[in-house]
Amino acid sequence: MFETDSSRHPGTAMLGALLMLAVGSCALYPAQASDHFRDSREQMIRLIEADVRSTSHYLKQSTLDTRVLDAMAQVPRHEFVPPVMVDKAYQNRPLSIGHGQTISQPYIVAIMTDLLDIEPDQRILEVGTGSGYQAAVLAEIGTRVWSIEIIPPLGQQAKTRLQRLGYNRVEVRIGDGYYGWPEQAAFDAIIVTAAASHIPPPLLKQLKPGGKMIIPVGSRYTTQQLILITRGENNEFVTRQVLPVRFVPLTGQH
């Protein structure tokens, strides 16, 4: 009963996968591989823009910060998914990365990053590195990222991947994210992508006045809502609960 994802182009994606196989991890011809995926990436960006326009009511803006979209147009998402998923890397959907974890839907990554309102050179803490994709997007904008992953093999993979791809502005640590990264605090923004039963109080303390924290709530494959917490200049916390979709619960309201 559900249609195929409209962003999916099996022909080109399959070609990409074959090309990857033919050149063996693209090490010899990175430029060709990168050119090929650029089309898919741009198509993904156009799709995100269209979705954002339809969700603008909730996001209180009609377009995303161009820096966020530019960054996502640069990050090679296909490098952050398992080899068998490469052909699906630029579809607007979450994908399994093993260990019971997923790489988030690009649309959700885009609006989460946008809601943080970040500027280049800001200091960002990420709790839940996962594949490292979110950190790479943040780094591409020009921020410095400290990222903590609780699952050792996942953290190790992300660390190696980010280094290999040249994301030197991201530092990955394996361990407990509850106490944040006190040595590097305070942060301009904190992004908590690992499921949390509550918001750890120590993390809130590591947020600068005026800083923002974002937490996606839901399952691994569907985001129910985004929690955006702003620390006011007088240290009061205000939370916005954002539905990542344009949906009003009463008929006749727009």
Place this chain on the structure above:
Amino acid sequence: MTTNVQPRISIALISAAVLGYEILLMALFSLIQWHHFAYMVVSIALLGFGVSGSFLVLTRALFENNFRNFAVIQACLFGLSSLLCFALAQRLSFNPEELIWDNNHWLRLALVMLLLALPFFFAANLVGLALIRFRHSLARIYAADLLGAGIGATGIIAILFLVPPASALRIISFLGFAAAAVLWIECRGRLRGIIIGLPIVMLCLYSLPDAWTEPLISPYKGISQLLRVPGTRVVAERFSPLGMINVVESETIPLRHAPGLSLNSETEPPAQLGLFINADGPAAITRYSGDRADLAYLDDLTSALPYHLQTPQKVLILGAGGGAGILQALYHDAGSIDAVEINPQVVQLVRSRFGEFSGGVFDHARVNVQIAEARGFLQRATSRYNLIQFPILDSFANSAAGVHGLNENYLYTVEALKQALQRLDDQGYIGLTRGIKLPPRDSLKLFASAIDALATSGTKNIERRLALIRGWQTSTLLIKNGDLSTADINAIKEFCRRRSFDLAYYPDMLASEANRYNQLEASYFYAGAQALLGKQRDQFLHDYKFNLEPATDDRPFHFHFLKWSSLPELIKLRHRGGGALLETGYLTLVIALGLALLFSMLLILLPLIFIRQDTSRTVNYSSTRVLSYFFALGLGFLLLEIAFLQKFILLLHHPIYAASVVLGSFLIAAGAGSAYSQRFAGQPVSKKVTTTAVAIIIILGLAYLALLEPLMQYAGSWHLLAKILLSIALIVPLGFCMGMPFPMGLSTLSINSPSLTAWAWGINGCASVISAILATLLAIHFGFNAVILLALTCYFAAAASFPELTSN
């Protein structure tokens, strides 16, 4: 082999194994995946019965005279496939959540269903061919089938108390082979084969690697997620028909479970153990040293609100779980604390195995933990309480994903809230805490239910008795047995202000006070509460895109929120961040019904082509009448059985007792009815007998519909054994009559048209599958009383279309 040799014991054995297998598969898939998915997969797999009907139409002539060998092979194939198909199906790495993203998962789902249909197909072949082969004593064969099913339904529950599900699977598999052996003996086969064969099978089954049968739990379930964290391990495991319990310890990175904790909280929970039921959760067992200060975090949850309005002398907690609710009450100096927990193994674990860890909280001088089902406890209780707490018991992730949509729940119905109100002292409080869904669903529906409970209790100024607060994660609804005073309201405001919780409703609340700390796009909770209390309530319920109609005992589906009118919009938004709005529980049910209807149509209509070619005799039966009769019976039988199962849950108050008593009594009584009807089989009087049986079914059905509720209220305080006996006494006459029409109709056909017998067997199988899914869907929309009425109509329709000979 002569026709007077009837393989009745083996039929009973295979039927017991089949019913046991069905219930076991539900248990296993609820553990490795989720309940709603288990329901869909098992429902569709039962179409194996329908396929068997078509298969027998085509092959009956080939196997009828070689019954013994055919039947033995089918029983062995059941034994083999029951184990192998499950092992394969759970290795298909199917993830229900990916259905909205990936079409490949639909293929995997189809494969899972196909694999699981095989064991049912083999077993149905055996029973179906036996009904044809032994057509002169068909009613006795059918009686053995029902009797076996009845024993299987209760037997598997007993087995699941004794052995883990993986071992139960081997027992079921062995039963298949045992049925083959018994059948061989019953049909005068040589004993030598059995003496050699059966021990070999036992040895093979025993020596199979554990990995084949061990449940492979989805990596997305709570326990799998926690066990990825370094230093975590399972420290206790228990199983029972109520589910698998796991306790997980996290040595290096502490578990910190405090859903709904205020952002202003400065405190960290003490050490905790994760408590998982069917791999879902966790709930927490918290270390308690006796130092009250360690529990300060429990004061920063929305559920702590009632304790700020008074210090209750007597508290009731409906769901002790790992003990968080009790600790919260102790922290707030509550006088005496009664806590109810349905699962004795949870109580035993917290009390004994982790007694020291939990500081003996279940044996605290002021705490009295009772093993009981919460609703049953409310009905029986004689004490009055200052505070009754309904804590969150279901896991957050599941609740958010809407997978509970088709679970009936008798704790959040209007009647349950009414009973809770009756158990309150004057000026006492009820606290109901739920996880927040956006847009609001759960909390507002409960608000609407509370309004109805107060209204039907005769309360006039309802709007002065309610308060609703929310954090970003949880909401707590407060109902007072009396008007909320100014002091109460000030305490609510102060509680929320200190914790940055939002006020959603209190008497005379101003709109400007809403939506301050956890800002939504609009004040949905405040506006919803106002609308539900106002004159525009009906319009609001109609316009709201989710179903907020209060749940009742007749429609106990609090967690069902999906409205058909919203479905097109929700499907459109599924890839644009709206996937979480789709209530997967309900949708799987709808998809299952669609699949069942589609396959049933094929399975019923295709064989008809062959039957038409086959029956070039002078006498025949109207295929329309045959179809109507057996389809109506298949629908009617299960609709009645399922609806009465729900009705009796309200008397027995325990899903496991109710399932064993109701299913067991229905099936065994139906078996007796079928055996009794043998004397009329194939005779002209059989139509009259059927009509009489149906008339009794309709009269009893209508009588129960009218009398069950008052009777259950009257017997509410009886001892459990007396209640069980009462249930059996009520079910047996109904079940006895329900066992007669099927063999009566089938015997009539079998004399002149064995092909039609096989067809009718398939029709009945298909109708049963449709009926099981339909019962829940209809109950969600129209209530279980409507399901009973429909079932009785089906019986009436069946009686009116009893197959009769027509001349060609």
